[in-house]
Amino acid sequence: MTTDPPAAPRAVPLLRVVGLTFGHPVATGDGAATAGVFDVTLDLFPGEIVAVIGPSGGGKSSLIRLLAGLTHRDSGTVALDGEPIDSLDLRHYRRRVAMLFQQPHMTTGTVADNLCLPGRLHGEDAARVDVAGLLHSVDLALELVGREAATLSVGQQQRVALARLLAMTPACLLLDEPTAALDPVSTQVIVRLLQRLRGEGVAILLVTHELAVARRLADRVVVLVAGRVVEEGAVAGFFAAPQSTEARAFLAAEGATP
Amino acid sequence: MSALQLIGAYALILVVAGLSRWRQVGIERDIFYSSLRAAVQLLAMGYVIQWVFDLRALRYLFLLLTVMLLIAGRISAKRGKGVANAYWIATAAIGVATAGTLGLLLALGVAEPSGRFVIPLGGMILGNAMNITSQTLNRFRAELKARRAEVETLFSLGASRQQAARELLRETVRAAMIAPLDTMKAVGLIHIPGVTAGMILAGTPPIEAVRYQVVIMYMMTSAVTLSSLTATTLCYLQAFSPDHRLRQK
Numbered sequence: 001m002t003t004d005p006p007a008a009p010r011a012v013p014l015l016r017v018v019g020l021t022f023g024h025p026v027a028t029g030d031g032a033a034t035a036g037v038f039d040v041t042l043d044l045f046p047g048e049i050v051a052v053i054g055p056s057g058g059g060k061s062s063l064i065r066l067l068a069g070l071t072h073r074d075s076g077t078v079a080l081d082g083e084p085i086d087s088l089d090l091r092h093y094r095r096r097v098a099m100l101f102q103q104p105h106m107t108t109g110t111v112a113d114n115l116c117l118p119g120r121l122h123g124e125d126a127a128r129v130d131v132a133g134l135l136h137s138v139d140l141a142l143e144l145v146g147r148e149a150a151t152l153s154v155g156q157q158q159r160v161a162l163a164r165l166l167a168m169t170p171a172c173l174l175l176d177e178p179t180a181a182l183d184p185v186s187t188q189v190i191v192r193l194l195q196r197l198r199g200e201g202v203a204i205l206l207v208t209h210e211l212a213v214a215r216r217l218a219d220r221v222v223v224l225v226a227g228r229v230v231e232e233g234a235v236a237g238f239f240a241a242p243q244s245t246e247a248r249a250f251l252a253a254e255g256a257t258p
Numbered sequence: 259m260s261a262l263q264l265i266g267a268y269a270l271i272l273v274v275a276g277l278s279r280w281r282q283v284g285i286e287r288d289i290f291y292s293s294l295r296a297a298v299q300l301l302a303m304g305y306v307i308q309w310v311f312d313l314r315a316l317r318y319l320f321l322l323l324t325v326m327l328l329i330a331g332r333i334s335a336k337r338g339k340g341v342a343n344a345y346w347i348a349t350a351a352i353g354v355a356t357a358g359t360l361g362l363l364l365a366l367g368v369a370e371p372s373g374r375f376v377i378p379l380g381g382m383i384l385g386n387a388m389n390i391t392s393q394t395l396n397r398f399r400a401e402l403k404a405r406r407a408e409v410e411t412l413f414s415l416g417a418s419r420q421q422a423a424r425e426l427l428r429e430t431v432r433a434a435m436i437a438p439l440d441t442m443k444a445v446g447l448i449h450i451p452g453v454t455a456g457m458i459l460a461g462t463p464p465i466e467a468v469r470y471q472v473v474i475m476y477m478m479t480s481a482v483t484l485s486s487l488t489a490t491t492l493c494y495l496q497a498f499s500p501d502h503r504l505r506q507k
Contacts, residue, residue, distance in 0.1 A: 070410055070503055090502045095416040105411040118415045161411075168416065 012082075013043035014172055014203045015067065015097065020076035022066055023227075037063045038227045040076070044172065049194065049204040051218035051235075053211065055250055059227035060207045064176050067205065068099035080172075095122075098170035102177040104161035106149035111135070111160055114149045118168045134163040139189045155186030162190060172203040179213060191217060211256050215239055223247045268293070313373035322373075323360075323380045327353050330388040338395025338493075342505075347492040348391050355387040355485035356380060359477045368473055379474075386438070386478050387485035393434040394489040401426045402497060409504065419498040430490050438482045445475060 023036040037059040044050055052060050065071045067078060069090045078085040080093060095118070106114055115134050116126040132142055138159035144152070149160060158178065165173065173194075179187040194204055194217060208214050214221055214235070221238050223231040223246070230246040231238065239256070242248045271293045275286040313319055331349030338344030360369075360380050369375040402409075405426050412422040441449060451474075457467035499505050 068414060070413060072499075072503065090413075091416045091418055094414055099414040101407070101411065101414070103407060105407045107408070107411070121412070121415055121417045121421055164415065 012045075014046050014081060015044040015205075016077075016079045016082075017042050017044075017067070018077045018079075020063070020066060020073055020078065022062055022071060022073045024062075035059065035062070036227050037066065037224070040224075040227075040229055042222055042229065042232065044203045044205055046171070046203050047198055047201045048219045049198050049206055049217050050220045050222060051214035052205065052207045052222045052224055053209070053214050053250075054224035054230075055253070056209060058224045060209075060224055061176060062227070063224065064099065064174050064205065064207050068097065068174050069093055070099070091122075095168045096170055097172040097174060098165040098168055099174040100158075100162055100165060100176065100178050102180055104154065104157040106152070106157055106160065109149060110146050111140075111149050111152070112145045114160055114164050115167055117164060129167055134167055137166060137193060138163045139193075153183070153186075154181055155183040158182055159186055159189060162193065170202070172205070173197065175204065175206045175208075177208055177210075178206070180208070180210065211251075211254055223250065225250060310377050311372075311374040313377075314371075316371060319371070319373060319376050322377065323356070323384075326381060326384050327356065330384050330391075334388050334391045334395065337392035338399060340399050341395055341493055342496050343492075344395055347489055347496065348388075348395060350492060351391045351394070351485040351489035352384060352387040354488045355481040356383050358484055359383055359481040363473075363477060368470075382474075383478065383481045387481050390434055390438060390482040390486045391489045393437070394430060394486045395493065397433045398426075398430045398490060398493040398497075401430050406504075413502060413504075417502070419494075419500070419502045422502070423494055423498055427490050427494055430493075431486050434486045434490075435483065438479055442475060442479055445471075 018041050020040040021036070021038050023034040023038070025032050026035045035057060040059075040063060042050070052063060054060055062071070066073050069085060080088065080097060085093060107117060112131050115131050116129045119126055119129050131145055135142055135145065140156060140159055140163070144156070149157065152160065158181075162178070175194075179190055182190070191213070194206075198204060198219075206214070206218060218235050220233065221231075221235055222229055223238075223242075223244070225246045231242060231244040233243075238247075239251075242251055271289065275289045278284070278286040278289060310322065313322070327349060330352050331345055334348035334352065335345040338348060341347065360376070360383055363369045363379065364371055364376075369379055409422045409426065445451065451471050454467045454471040457470075458464055497505055
């Protein structure tokens with residue numbers, strides 16, 4: 001799936017994030033406060049799944065939206081293959097670093113229209129899109145191709161949304177709670193597909209509040225509390241022995257004791 | 259008209275304000291204050307209208323129209339709370355529409371450059387453009403809120419800001435233009451223009467009297483379309499940044 005040269009050395013991150021900061025005011029019970037992400041540094045390598053976990057309101061969504069180029073950071077740098085995001089056209093950046101939202105949004109038209117949408121937005125020939133192959137990759141029947149996309153179940157829509165991203169052959173996937181609203185079958189399909197994509201060298205950043213999903217899928221975890229990375233490490237080690245007090249408190253609150 | 263008749267008419271305002279309160283619509287204060295304001299403003303106009311109509315110096319007419327424009331911009335901008343720079347967007351949209359159409363009427367010689375013609379005509383154009391601009395700002399804000407997921411999905415698929423905004427802008431203008439387009443369809447059948455009717459009753463041949471109304475109708479439709487398109491374009495430039503994202507956090 002990746003367009004990188006084969007056998008890219010592990011030492012070169014696909015996405016390098018340094019000192020990323022973005023604050024926005026939020027209303028709290030006792031007046032205004034600032035939420036967001038503060039001084040976040042992380043690398044994402046081809047062929048790995050990194051799970052970002054942490055309490056809600058901890059900045060997970062802000063982080064993924066920043067990485068998708070949907071919000072503009074206050075400071076810090078994001079680089080794709082060593083190229084700073086500011087020097088790239090966001091339209092092309094987003095095709096390589098593709099974001100899947102928690103709630104899938106289908107545009108008007110059929111499933112095929114949706115799958116051909118990325119190509120159409122870039123003035124490419126729709127006939128070149130392998131609709132059957134894309135549907136197959138998310139385990140949806142070919143008969144669905146002519147169905148009005150908005151009439152599908154949420155789980156099917158999320159699978160179409162993922163297939164729609166794959167039509168762009170992204171090098172990196174950003175997933176915001178991709179399975180939170182889904183039925184078990186769709187969840188299973190998506191989990192298997194993500195494992196396959198990792199094998200093909202796609203870099204995957206997964207924001208999730210479901211610790212079981214993180215544990216099962218991810219190679220590394222990043223724990224985000226109050227907008228700051230409080231801990232980062234390999235999955236097995238982290239769940240066995242979290243180092244920071246914040247991460248231990250979070251795991252305890254989630255009922256996941258080592 | 260007797261004072262009693264006036265009070266009787268005002269009672270109706272109080273009734274509808276009461277209905278608004280009862281149904282918890284929440285516009286009773288707006289109805290109440292707007293109705294008082296309208297009476298005071300009309301009374302004031304009654305006292306200055308003669309003086310205004312006798313104005314012939316273009317610079318005074320221009321000044322007066324500018325003041326009217328700034329007031330229209332203020333009223334309209336209140337419907338666009340939440341859109342950044344709503345006041346300037348509204349004023350520019352109404353101004354472009356008024357300058358364009360009133361300028362054309364003067365250039366064609368349909369209206370002569372005196373207060374008697376320019377002020378009521380300009381006021382009519384300003385008022386209509388203001389209404390449509392309010393509708394446009396209000397609708398743009400609602401569409402942007404409702405279509406946020408759509409816009410961000412399109413962005414995430416590599417859309418440009420034009421592509422991401424296309425449906426939203428189309429729907430904004432379409433919704434804002436429902437009333438003026440329906441008005442044009444209904445004119446003569448449902449809307450009986452007062453001045454034209456008066457001219458015909460006073461002996462002007464219909465072909466003569468109607469000709470003016472047709473011109474006014476075309477100008478008005480052009481003005482409101484122009485103001486809606488201008489307001490929509492400015493809102494778009496305000497909300498969507500050139501590097502293809504939404505400006506709001």
